[in-house]
Amino acid sequence: MRTLLFLLVLFPSLATAAVNSTRIDIVNAPSQLWEERIYSEIDRTNRLLCRAFTQLPDSVRVFRSDRGPQYDLSLGMIFIGHDYLPVHLYHEYGHKVLDHYLYRHSSVLSYYQMRDRIGGPRSLQDSLLGLEQQIREDQGFLIQLRQRRLVKMAGNLSRWINDHTELIFEASAVMHLEERLAKVFEQLGSDSPAARYRLLAPYHELFADTLAVIMTGRWQSVMMAAAGGINRQSILTEPIPFEPSQLGFNSYFSNVVVPDVLHYRSFQRHLSVEEYRFSRLEGDSNYAQFAPVRSYIRGLAEQQFENSKAMLLLILAEAIQQQLELRLSEPKLLQMDLKAMNRGLIDSLQQRMANLDVAIQGNCRSQTGIAQIW
Numbered sequence: 001m002r003t004l005l006f007l008l009v010l011f012p013s014l015a016t017a018a019v020n021s022t023r024i025d026i027v028n029a030p031s032q033l034w035e036e037r038i039y040s041e042i043d044r045t046n047r048l049l050c051r052a053f054t055q056l057p058d059s060v061r062v063f064r065s066d067r068g069p070q071y072d073l074s075l076g077m078i079f080i081g082h083d084y085l086p087v088h089l090y091h092e093y094g095h096k097v098l099d100h101y102l103y104r105h106s107s108v109l110s111y112y113q114m115r116d117r118i119g120g121p122r123s124l125q126d127s128l129l130g131l132e133q134q135i136r137e138d139q140g141f142l143i144q145l146r147q148r149r150l151v152k153m154a155g156n157l158s159r160w161i162n163d164h165t166e167l168i169f170e171a172s173a174v175m176h177l178e179e180r181l182a183k184v185f186e187q188l189g190s191d192s193p194a195a196r197y198r199l200l201a202p203y204h205e206l207f208a209d210t211l212a213v214i215m216t217g218r219w220q221s222v223m224m225a226a227a228g229g230i231n232r233q234s235i236l237t238e239p240i241p242f243e244p245s246q247l248g249f250n251s252y253f254s255n256v257v258v259p260d261v262l263h264y265r266s267f268q269r270h271l272s273v274e275e276y277r278f279s280r281l282e283g284d285s286n287y288a289q290f291a292p293v294r295s296y297i298r299g300l301a302e303q304q305f306e307n308s309k310a311m312l313l314l315i316l317a318e319a320i321q322q323q324l325e326l327r328l329s330e331p332k333l334l335q336m337d338l339k340a341m342n343r344g345l346i347d348s349l350q351q352r353m354a355n356l357d358v359a360i361q362g363n364c365r366s367q368t369g370i371a372q373i374w
């Protein structure tokens with residue numbers, strides 16, 4: 001159920017609300033109306049997703065900025081402009097949803113994150129041993145600070161010890177992956193976060209675009225917004241329900257010339273991964289690498305998942321997790337051509353659907369005969 005609750009207004013440029021258990025911090029809002037639009041659109045998205053996702057982002061920070069729309073993976077923060085369109089926010093929030101999902105569900109990605117935070121070029125085990133030793137020494141020092149009544153220094157050191165003790169606890173949970181993943185981490189090199197970002201980015205853009213087109217009910221909404229030719233008023237006032245008969249922006253935007261790269265974000269029908277010929281442009285853009293997968297997703301959304309878009313988004317997140325874990329666990333899969341990437345993701349989606357079929361049949365037999373999973 002929709003809950004839109006203002007919890008706290010610290011000062012005029014920072015507002016906080018809780019929407020469907022996601023705390024939203026808005027920084028630098030130009031008006032209260034703008035803030036309320038942000039809350040409302042994230043609320044709408046959460047109300048769709050919570051039909052299938054068991055966990056949504058605990059919190060999200062939205063920063064009004066002219067550098068938006070953008071999602072910063074390292075900060076976990078959305079930047080969005082004063083005159084943004086809903087499709088922009090749905091896309092950027094899609095990044096946040098996938099980011100949260102992956103780090104909650106993927107121990108492989110957690111391992112890499114831990115290496116970035118405390119390991120670096122040293123193994124996780126060596127780093128942990130070093131950190132434990134440092135904490136033991138600092139605990140002794142802390143006692144001395146307290147005896148000398150150096151309260152502020154003792155407080156700072158105590159916080160450092162607590163934070164790093166928690167870090168050791170988190171890192172220990174992924175230590176078992178060291179043997180399997182250390183080689184791939186080394187292969188990614190000292191530029192590991194950037195290399196990992198390059199691997200993640202095309203999958204992230206695919207998920208964010210899929211969420212955005214589902215939320216707007218228009219397969220071409222992302223492409224047209226990116227082209228800058230969208231009719232703002234039509235987007236704000238069009239009916240929301242997702243109905244295939246109402247898809248398509250062509251009637252509104254017949255004069256817009258869409259640059260070639262945007263074309264690949266349009267979720268075209270009937271593209272076969274086996275027959276599809278990729279162009280150089282597609283490999284060069286994080287937004288353009290999954291044209292056959294987009295087509296496959298559209299087919300699913302218009303047929304098997306017509307009434308269960310949240311479930312479609314969930315199996316897409318699961319499939320992306322599976323593909324990323326495969327690629328981050330096997331050095332020879334770090335580099336992959338576009339056909340293999342598309343084939344792999346479609347295979348993962350099909351596996352997830354096969355599992356869903358089993359779950360649905362199980363539900364039908366054991367309960368009411370209705371596919372309750374939907």
Ligand SMILES: [Zn+2]
Binds near residue numbers: 092204
């Ligand atoms: Zn994006």
